[in-house]
Amino acid sequence: MEVLLSVILGFMIIGAIYALHANDLLSAVIAQGIVGYGLVICFLHLRAPDLAIVQIVVETITLIIMVAVVLDSSRKELKTPAGWKGTVNIILGLMFIGFMIYFFDMATASLELFGEHSMRMSQTYVEEGAQRTGAANLVTGVLWDFRAYDTLGEATILFTAALGVLTVLRLKGKK
C-alpha cells in the first residue's frame, strides 16, 4: 500500500510543480486538479470513503469556479521581472523550508511507524460509539455527538465565508 501511495504522491507533486510553471493558466488549473483527485485516490486506499466523497465533490466545484474565472480573465500568466526583492524572497523561502524540515523531523521521530498508531484515544470511540450515539456510521456519530462543537465551528466558518463574499462583492458593486 505504501508503494502505491508513494507513486500517487509523486504524481501529485509533479502536477503541483507543473501548475506553478505553466504559461497557460487554464492548463495550470487542470494540473492543480491532479493534486485534488490524487488525494481522493489516497483517501480511498486509506479506507476513508467519507473524506473521499467530500474531497471529490469540493474539488469538482472548485475546478468549475476556477475554470470560469480563468476563461473570464486572461489565460496568459503575467510575468514580472524578479529584482533584488525576488532573491530575498527566494532566500527566505529556502530558510523557511529548512526550518520546516528540521522541526518536522523532530516531530515525526516521536511518532509510531506508518499504519501502527496507538489507539489510546480512539479505542473508546470505536468500541462504544455505535451503541452510545445510535449511529451506524461511526464518522457521523463522532461528528455530531462526541465532537459536535467542532462540526458547529465548521458550519459557522462556511456561513461566515458566504457572508464575507456577499459583503465584499456588494461594497464594490455599490460604488
Next chain:
Amino acid sequence: MKGLTPIVKKVAQLMSGIICIYGIYIVVHGHLTPGGAFAGGIILAGAFILLILAFGSEVVKLRKEETGSSVTESLSILATLILATAGLLIGSKVFFNDYLPKGTVGELVSAGAVPLYNILIGIEVAAAIITIFLALIIFKEEEEQR
C-alpha cells in the same frame, strides 16, 4: 448570463434531478452510510449550479434567488443552534445533549438528533455554496453592464 445550446440544456435538465436525489440520499442516510451533511450539501449545490450554468438567467431573477438562498442558509444554521440549545433545557442540561430516543442501530429513523443535524447542516452547506456562486455571477454581470 446567457444560456447554452439546447443539447446541453436537455442533458442538464435530465441529470440535475438525479444528482439532486443522490444528494438528498447522501444527507438523509448520513448516519448509516459514508457521506453526510457536508458531502450531500455540496452535491445538492452542484445540481443547482449545473442548472444555472446551462440555462443562464437575468440579473434581477438571480438576485431574487440569491436572497432566497442566503435566507435559507441563515435560517437553517439558526435552527441547528436552537436544536443544540434545547439540550440545555431538557435532560441533563448539556449543550448538544442528545435527548431524543436512540432507536435500533442501522435503521433510517435512529441515532436521536443526529439525522436532524445532518439535514439542517446539509441545507446550510448547499445554500452557502449557491450563495457564493450567485454572488460571483451577479458581480460579473453588474461589471459588464457598466
